[in-house]
Amino acid sequence: MVLFAPILDMVDSPEFFIEVIIGGLVAGVMYSLVALGFVLIFKASSVFNFSQGVLALFAALTLVGLMDGTVPILLIDSGFPLPAWAAIIVTGLVMVGLAFLIERIVLRPLVNQDPIILFMSTIGLAFVLEGFGDILWGSEVKALDVGIPTGNFLIGEIQLQVFDMWAAGIAAFMVLVLAVFFQKTRLGRALRAVADDHQAALSVGIPLRNIWIVVWAVAGFVALVAGIMWGSSSGVQFSLSLIALKALPVLILGGFTSVPGAIVGGLIIGVGEKVAEVYWGPMVNGAIENWFAYVLALVFLLFRPQGLFGDKIIERV
Amino acid sequence: MTLKKLTFGLGAAAMMASVTAVDVAVAADQLFIPGLVYRTGAYAPNGVPFANGFKDYITLINERDGGVNGVKLVYEECETGYNTKVGVECYEKMKSKNPVVVIPNSTGITYQLIPKTAVDKIPLLTIGYGRTSAAVGSVFPWVFNYPATxxxxxxxxxxxxxxxxxxxxxxxxxxxxxxxxxxxxxxxxxxxxxxxxxxxxxxxxxxxxxxxxxxxxxxxxxxxxxxxxxxxxxxxxxxxxxxxxxxxxxxxxxxxxxxxxxxxxxxxxxxxxxxxxxxxxxxxxxAGSDTKMHADMRKHVYAKGLGAGKESRIGEVLYLRGMINHALVVEAISRAQKKYSVKVPNGDQMRWSFENLTMKDADWKRLGLTGFPNIDVTCNDHEGAKGxxxxxxxxxxxxxxxxxxxxxxxRDIVRPMMEADAAKYAKENNITPRNCS
Structure with a gap:
């Protein structure tokens, strides 16, 4: 009976329940932003990119460093801080350059190796990038303000935060752009072909190496957006790389190969964990949302092992 | 042997040599202080100023005073990443160098080191963190958690x-x-x-x-x-x-x-x-950086280019806490040297010094700090909390x-709670509390 008391509570205070749901959706959008980067790379290369969270950190560090006018490595003020829009463009270019280097140094020597080898290489990449970011930009907390409005407003009894609404809007726009990119552009179709079968894609003349550069660059751009949103809400610091942990249950639930799956998965995980934490958490001293997200994802796995939107793999003997 | 293998072998040898070089040698007439710090990981933004405060204070004493009563301090950092398991490994690695104190720099690491330091006879200094009931000196003679828990x-x-x-x-x-x-x-x-x-x-x-x-x-x-x-x-x-x-x-x-x-x-x-x-x-x-200690830090450490971080950040709260930790360690070393007429006090002598470390306004002023709390510990009260x-x-x-x-x-509320918790710990670990009366 005690377990059902929260349900009565939801019915008694519907406004608060709606606020919890909205809070969950907003948190879910933020998780989706991170999960998208994983999906893009997995979709195009079947590599689970362990370094996606660190990519977001590296992008945010670079952005805030440029905006502050910090000289890399020396960590002194150059006297030339860039405006936010210019810093975002330069950081985007840095992420493209990084994608080129990753393809050249990490991925190219490992073509045709097992996916687990590529996965291990991304673990190494995560540590290298984290250390490199520390050397370049230092490890102190940096405030990031790219001009996203803050504050809150009320709709009836329900309080909403302006920043959260922006996050949701930006995520929706990104999904739209990525959907168009994958479905309607020649490059997007090439990416999907590589994802389906490397050998077959190569045989019809799709340059695998270029495709990998493109997909890592796109994932780097997604990481930049995730880094901006998370960095704006918590400051840019090394714990930012841990946001990857928030994306894992989203990927399990949504599937590793689906852009819509990353979004829907994020929303389900966000809402599920917030409802669990707010209503059932107090019964067990709280802090259940982190592990509850995995429980939720695993329950879905029981019914759809490939995730909600993942591709079902059929292998013939 | 191919050129590739030779290059790999040379590279591996160079790496091993560099690891050995990091290990700081400690002579018998030097005072060794290990630094369990975290300059990397999720908590690095807080760990770095703390670690810089630790390191800079050691440099200050060696540069300004030539060591503690002429005995040089040797300081070696070990990166814990604020990870309890790694912190314990750091302790195990450095304890053979006869440290005069161990500062765990984490409550989780403190809990693991409390039983170990009691066996190894190394004082454990946990300023403002760690296990609260360790303030009961009769059960935890090797732990000191002043000025408050x-x-x-x-x-x-x-x-x-x-x-x-x-x-x-x-x-x-x-x-x-x-x-x-x-x-x-x-x-x-x-x-x-x-x-x-x-x-x-x-x-x-x-x-x-x-x-x-x-x-x-x-x-x-x-x-x-x-x-x-x-x-x-x-x-x-x-x-x-x-x-x-x-x-x-x-x-x-x-x-x-x-x-x-x-x-x-x-x-x-x-x-x-x-x-x-x-x-x-x-x-x-x-808080603040308008102290004589900060002025000395600028003059004897940063002006010589020996600072661990940026001079502009030495006024920050966490940096100051790093300095305070080592200021108290140096004070305890100095008093142990005088009491026992030794250059390098052993664990028992340092433990005596920490347990008798009264700090009044005049003592803080001598160190270059004003407005700091009086510390007055006793055999059974290792916290000495006032306010x-x-x-x-x-x-x-x-x-x-x-x-x-x-x-x-x-104190009337927390002291009985501490004593009850300490008694429980003593019973669970078969410790006979020493007589502090």
């Missing part, structure tokens, strides 16, 4: 809130929420707060935030619903910054939001910008201002 701090926070509300009797019916890091550290204040809630009749809400605390929507939804009059926070790292930003976004009155002393550094408030204006925190020392100070963030001028006198801790 988490439990004492919690009583001072409630007294401060009571004072702000117009008297302790006004606490009845008030709602106070404790937002805490879901770890051994974050939970330390909870038992005390529960006792105080019962005694003073306020409604206590406990809200845990999981590591690292980057996302706190659920916590702040509950704050919105419970509408506490006051929030007390025991956070660390990014958890603090997010909480302060969330409080500002939810229009919570910042002067009713009080962090503990690990939630009151510049790192915690600067990312929130003007939103953090008015936020308060407990502290066990005044806690409160500071408030001025976001415009980016500085902490003291907003209280020393608020007395409720």
């Amino acid at each position: 988490y439990w004492s701090q919690a009583t001072a926070v409630i007294r401060y809130i009571g004072n702000q509300a117009g008297g302790m009797d006004k606490l009845k019916g008030q709602k106070i929420a404790h937002i805490y890091h879901n770890s051994a550290y974050g939970k330390e204040a909870n038992p005390t707060l529960k006792v105080l809630a019962k005694k003073y009749g306020f409604k206590l809400t406990l809200l845990a935030v999981d590591h690292p605390g980057q996302e706190q929507k659920a916590t702040w939804l509950q704050i919105r619903r419970k509408k506490p009059n006051w929030i007390f926070m025991s956070g660390w790292g990014v958890m603090n910054q997010v909480a302060i930003k969330e409080a500002a976004a939810n229009n919570f009155p910042m002067d009713h939001f009080i962090g503990n002393w690990w939630s009151g550094s510049e790192n915690d408030v600067v990312p929130a910008g003007m939103g953090a204006n008015g936020y308060k925190s407990a502290t066990f020392h005044p 806690v100070l409160f500071q408030q963030w001025d976001a415009k001028n980016k500085k902490w201002n003291s907003v209280s006198d020393w608020v007395p801790v409720m």
Whole structure:
């Protein structure tokens, strides 16, 4: 009976329940932003990119460093801080350059190796990038303000935060752009072909190496957006790389190969964990949302092992 | 042998040589202090200024004074990443060098080292953190946690809130929420707060935030619903910054939001910008960089290019705490040298010194610090808590201002709790408490 008391509570205070749901959706959008980067790379290369969270950190560090006018490595003020829009463009270019280097140094020597080898290489990449970011930009907390409005407003009894609404809007726009990119552009179709079968894609003349550069660059751009949103809400610091942990249950639930799956998965995980934490958490001293997200994802796995939107793999003997 | 293999072999040999070179040699006539620090990982932003304070103070003593009474200090850092297991490995690696003290720099590591240091006879100094009941010297002779513990701090926070509300009797019916890091550290204040809630009749809400605390929507939804009059926070790292930003976004009155002393550094408030204006925190020392110790640091360390970090950051709270730690260690070494007429005191001699380390205004002044709390420890009281100070963030001028006198801790409440907990520990670990009467 005690377990059902929260349900009565939801019915008694519907406004608060709606606020919890909205809070969950907003948190879910933020998780989706991170999960998208994983999906893009997995979709195009079947590599689970362990370094996606660190990519977001590296992008945010670079952005805030440029905006502050910090000289890399020396960590002194150059006297030339860039405006936010210019810093975002330069950081985007840095992420493209990084994608080129990753393809050249990490991925190219490992073509045709097992996916687990590529996965291990991304673990190494995560540590290298984290250390490199520390050397370049230092490890102190940096405030990031790219001009996203803050504050809150009320709709009836329900309080909403302006920043959260922006996050949701930006995520929706990104999904739209990525959907168009994958479905309607020649490059997007090439990416999907590589994802389906490397050998077959190569045989019809799709340059695998270029495709990998493109997909890592796109994932780097997604990481930049995730880094901006998370960095704006918590400051840019090394714990930012841990946001990857928030994306894992989203990927399990949504599937590793689906852009819509990353979004829907994020929303389900966000809402599920917030409802669990707010209503059932107090019964067990709280802090259940982190592990509850995995429980939720695993329950879905029981019914759809490939995730909600993942591709079902059929292998013939 | 191919060229490739030869290159690989040479590379591996060079790496091994470099690892050996990092290991600092300690001569018999030198004083060794290990530094369990975290300059990497999720908590690095807080770990770095602390580590810089540690290192710079050692450099200051060696450069300005030529060591402690002429005996050079040798300092070696070991990176823990704020990871308990790695911290214990660091301890095991460095204990053979006869350290005069071990500063674990983490409550989790402290819990693991308490039984080990008692066997190895190395004093364990945990200033403002660690196991609260280790203040009972009869059970924990090797642990020192002055100038105040988490439990004492919690009583001072409630007294401060009571004072702000117009008297302790006004606490009845008030709602106070404790937002805490879901770890051994974050939970330390909870038992005390529960006792105080019962005694003073306020409604206590406990809200845990999981590591690292980057996302706190659920916590702040509950704050919105419970509408506490006051929030007390025991956070660390990014958890603090997010909480302060969330409080500002939810229009919570910042002067009713009080962090503990690990939630009151510049790192915690600067990312929130003007939103953090008015936020308060407990502290066990005044903030600021206008001290003689800072002036000496600039002259003898930074002017010579020997500083571990940026000179512009030596006024920060966490840097100052790193310095205070080693200032007390150096003071204890000096007194042990005099008492036993030795150059390098052993563990027993250092333990005596820490247990008799009274610090009055004149002693602090001699070290170059003013306004610091008197420390007066005894055989059975390794905390010697007197009071806690409160500071408030001025976001415009980016500085902490003291907003209280020393608020007395409720020793009558926490001391029996400490003794009960220590007695339980002694029973579980077959320890016969020594006689301190």
